[in-house]
Amino acid sequence: MATVPLLTDEEAPGESRAVFDEIRAARGTDYVNNFWRALAHDPALLRATWERAATVMAPGALDPLVKELVYIAVSTANGCAYCVHSHTAAARAKGMTPEQHAELLAVIAMASQTNALATALAVPVDERFKEN
Amino acid sequence: MATVPLLTDEEAPGESRAVFDEIRAARGTDYVNNFWRALAHDPALLRATWERAATVMAPGALDPLVKELVYIAVSTANGCAYCVHSHTAAARAKGMTPEQHAELLAVIAMASQTNALATALAVPVDERFKEN
Amino acid sequence: MATVPLLTDEEAPGESRAVFDEIRAARGTDYVNNFWRALAHDPALLRATWERAATVMAPGALDPLVKELVYIAVSTANGCAYCVHSHTAAARAKGMTPEQHAELLAVIAMASQTNALATALAVPVDERFKEN
Amino acid sequence: MATVPLLTDEEAPGESRAVFDEIRAARGTDYVNNFWRALAHDPALLRATWERAATVMAPGALDPLVKELVYIAVSTANGCAYCVHSHTAAARAKGMTPEQHAELLAVIAMASQTNALATALAVPVDERFKEN
Amino acid sequence: MATVPLLTDEEAPGESRAVFDEIRAARGTDYVNNFWRALAHDPALLRATWERAATVMAPGALDPLVKELVYIAVSTANGCAYCVHSHTAAARAKGMTPEQHAELLAVIAMASQTNALATALAVPVDERFKEN
Amino acid sequence: MATVPLLTDEEAPGESRAVFDEIRAARGTDYVNNFWRALAHDPALLRATWERAATVMAPGALDPLVKELVYIAVSTANGCAYCVHSHTAAARAKGMTPEQHAELLAVIAMASQTNALATALAVPVDERFKEN
Missing domain, CATH: 1.20.1290.10 (AhpD-like)
Structure with missing residues (x-):
């Protein structure tokens, strides 16, 4: 296809x-x-x-498995089915347990909903969060 | 605003x-x-x-800092400026170093570009990546 | 700007x-x-x-206020701050109550999180949901 | 898959x-x-x-059918095929008529295009739309 | 489906x-x-x-083939597989060469990654880029 | 910020x-x-x-100005305000006329709306559009 x-x-x-x-x-x-x-x-x-x-x-300042988890998170938010599949497989190959996968999903879901809430409410960024 | x-x-x-x-x-x-x-x-x-x-x-199967990194990744892909700010601050509060932040950015950028390539090419998912 | x-x-x-x-x-x-x-x-x-x-x-088969709620929902998911603002104002002008606004936000947040879960899990569409 | x-x-x-x-x-x-x-x-x-x-x-301040329409809208903008399918089926089960479905599609399409225009033009939010 | x-x-x-x-x-x-x-x-x-x-x-101020390339770019970023397919076919019908397709993909990938970086860094818009 | x-x-x-x-x-x-x-x-x-x-x-198989137009298109769909600004400025510096800008906006808006329609309808890809 x-x-x-x-x-x-x-x-x-x-x-x-x-x-x-x-x-x-x-x-x-x-x-x-x-x-x-x-x-x-x-x-x-x-x-x-x-x-x-x-x-x-x-490997660097972040562990290769952590990098795969981040990759899955980005791929999910971008709606890339291929990338979700290939990096879920890669994360498993690097040792991701079912418990870690489940927690990853829960964080992705949580972030997705508060992203939507913050955008729908147009919440202004707190001064203390700004570095510049 | x-x-x-x-x-x-x-x-x-x-x-x-x-x-x-x-x-x-x-x-x-x-x-x-x-x-x-x-x-x-x-x-x-x-x-x-x-x-x-x-x-x-x-804390659970994943470290709280790792969860914050995933949160930043999702928030970036969803374009939520508020959430990027608040969770970058939270990640720093939980110990994220500048080196870790830099690697996180590099992974997010990498995922974003291969997400786009896989979508533009409509790459079919390899059979071996499917669990069901 | x-x-x-x-x-x-x-x-x-x-x-x-x-x-x-x-x-x-x-x-x-x-x-x-x-x-x-x-x-x-x-x-x-x-x-x-x-x-x-x-x-x-x-006005048509859908009420103008319902159309504004849908507009806010799409604008939120697309991350368009301008549109979220202008259509939230428009919805209020058409009678949206604070209770309706709050429920709208809750539905948008719910959908955002299950969207992410379904994508991260790559759930196949049930046969009974397909019309063609 | x-x-x-x-x-x-x-x-x-x-x-x-x-x-x-x-x-x-x-x-x-x-x-x-x-x-x-x-x-x-x-x-x-x-x-x-x-x-x-x-x-x-x-059911609450918003009708369950209206909530399903909002759900379809968010799922469409997020590109979640599974959710579009399941909530289109749910909306039909709650009474969505073909005419309502057609108008929903037209509003989603309209919002999508003005979202893109507002973003490409970087239109600043009118003061009167800001609540805070 | x-x-x-x-x-x-x-x-x-x-x-x-x-x-x-x-x-x-x-x-x-x-x-x-x-x-x-x-x-x-x-x-x-x-x-x-x-x-x-x-x-x-x-045809207008922009060439029809250029318009198709833009269409593919938007469809990719929005994750619309159908549109990516139909407009890639349309671009080929209007003369897109494999070399042009490859460069288009490279630009889309580049933009996707710098979009993510600019968002994750929340880079403020330079004054000189603002027209209003 | x-x-x-x-x-x-x-x-x-x-x-x-x-x-x-x-x-x-x-x-x-x-x-x-x-x-x-x-x-x-x-x-x-x-x-x-x-x-x-x-x-x-x-410069390559595609003109540098065309590449900037594609960049603006991707940045718009990804909701990156910074990138929309910087690449609109870059496109102007490379000769984009107001007429070309206006047509670019119209194509981006058109693609955005048909992307949404195709996703909401879950239109299956025509066999003739598939290369593999």
Whole structure:
């Protein structure tokens, strides 16, 4: 149902196949998911997206699992079904328990409702919350 | 600039003032922020929102700081300036470092761009991501 | 703070001024709000928007107040502060009581949270809900 | 296609099955729709969501049908296909006529376009619309 | 999966069938896509939408292909899978090359990420960007 | 009103000041707008964002002005007031005429309303629009 064909390894341009191989090596799996196969029409966009994702999602001041939880939260609010699925799977692969998943859902739901209330009430930002 | 007056302690109905006092006690501060003062017109909605927030944001399988990071992520994607401000302040109060804030921003930005790409490409969900 | 100057009656092109007069006549007030003054740079867009709004918001199978409540709901979910303000004022002018406003907020908040839950869970649509 | 398995009565924890029974009793039907079956992994979230929904959607200052129309509006703006489906069905069950549905769609479309125009023009809120 | 039946030519009211014929004539094809068939329950909404679309998308100060690119961008940000599909097809029919499509995707992704950053940082608008 | 202080040249870390200088050189102006000053707390995020933006917005298969129009469209749909302002200014600097701006607004409004209609009707994607 994509707006472009998903490219197999055979169909993908050489530079895209090289990125596929980097994805495989980084993840220790042969499977390359549909998102990258759809991006493979444009090797430059594929590479830029993959490299940036690898940098951003690497361990740092935040734990990789926490980063996946944040990713799910953003993807939910943006209504991206594909991303919700792929990052829920990624979070599980990084150790997300059913209890953590349930609490994540509860926080996302809570934020969504107070976001709506604050917007419908047009609540002005408290002076003490402003840094500039 | 709100769509309703923000109620002072004097103006708020008694049941709302009681919630203000619970907020003060829970947070150990005298300050009640504008969001609650805007909700105070409807004591039932104020109470339901406050009690649910207290339950959801309490420590559990996820750390309270992680919950605040998720809250900021949802609020950003929903474009709620008030909530971004109040929960960035809350995250700092719970120990968020500048490095963690910077990484949070990077993950939110990354998710936002791949959300858009997956939607524009209408990438079909991989079978292996489906649980049902 | 607009991205275009708001046009006074004197500055607006004649065709836009004519729409201003229709707005005044329809509403029984001299005041023309900022939205129309920002649109006045393009008389065709101003006229098309005003005429369509007048048609859509007129009494019909739904009551004009109900239409305003729906308008507030959409504007909240879309994060349009201007529209939330102008249609909350319009709903009040059409008789919205504080109790109705409070219930409207509660429904908007409820929908926002279940929207998020259904998206995060990627719940498949029940067969019985499909008409086609 | 969900991110969690939908639980049958047999698979659901006892506390979730109890909520299923309350849903059946309240609606006078044996059918429990997918949303609740997906939430059933977490009995506390299931119960909190169901009870809040029952309170919020009950008759009050606003008619239950009006509440469903608002729910459809929010769900549409948030892009939640599941919620659009389930609440369109609910609205029909509460008496929504095809004429009312058509007018609802027209108002949602109107609001969506003026939301976009007000945002693209960054129209400042008129002083008279501010309550605080 | 629609919330209303898609109407065939035989099922559609006469006034809707007349719009179908105008769509066919304007596009030089016999095919009427699902969007219009879903709208056909309400001939007035169908006609208003079709006529406005024909006016707005006609050649003017902006090229019709540029208008389609803008349409895809808005539809992506709003998460409308149907619209992303139909306007990607329309853009191709108007000459969009794979290279243009790839650059469009890159711009949409870029904007999505800086939108998120500006919102999460609550960056105040520079005085020089304000026209009013 | 930002959630972080906007950094002056004096306050910014050396690596961020270097990016400021690249921005100045690329644009032929001394002015560095608030977005970059807010990002300057994290030189790595600042550099990654600026370099990617410079690559993506450069002339290619699409004209730089067309890219700005797409940027405004995405920013509007995402409700990012800052981005709408900065990219409307950028589009003007690249030659956008008032007529082009007006047509852009009309297309954004049109897309917004049909996005909402397609979502509310849950219109299934026509087979002929699917590439995969």
